[in-house]
Amino acid sequence: MYRLAIRREETGDREGAEAIARQAADHGDTGAMYRLAIRREETGDREGAEAIARQAADRGHPGAMHVLALKPSLLTNLWPNGLDPDGMPTPPWHP
Numbered sequence: 001m002y003r004l005a006i007r008r009e010e011t012g013d014r015e016g017a018e019a020i021a022r023q024a025a026d027h028g029d030t031g032a033m034y035r036l037a038i039r040r041e042e043t044g045d046r047e048g049a050e051a052i053a054r055q056a057a058d059r060g061h062p063g064a065m066h067v068l069a070l071k072p073s074l075l076t077n078l079w080p081n082g083l084d085p086d087g088m089p090t091p092p093w094h095p
Helices: 002-011 014-026 031-043 046-058 066-069 072-077
Strands: none
Touching: 002 031, 014 046, 031 046, 031 072, 046 066, 046 072, 066 072
C-alpha cells in the first residue's frame, strides 16, 4: 500500500495518496501513513508531513511523532521548541 500511495503522491494525486495510506491504517498498517509523512518532509512539505504524522500517531503508530521530531529539519522547522510528552508542540517560553 505504501508504494501505491507514493506513486499517487509522485503523480500529484496527494488526496489519493492520503486515502490509500488511511485505508492501509484502517487495516492495521499505520506504517504507510508514517512513510508518506517522511516522503512529504523530504520533498519540503513540512506542514503536510506534520499532518500525516499526527494522523499516523492518532491511528496508533508507536513512533510517528517521536521519530519525526528527531529529524533535524522537522525539529527546527516544525517544532522549534520541541514536543511535549503528549506529542504536542511545546509553546515558546517567555520570561
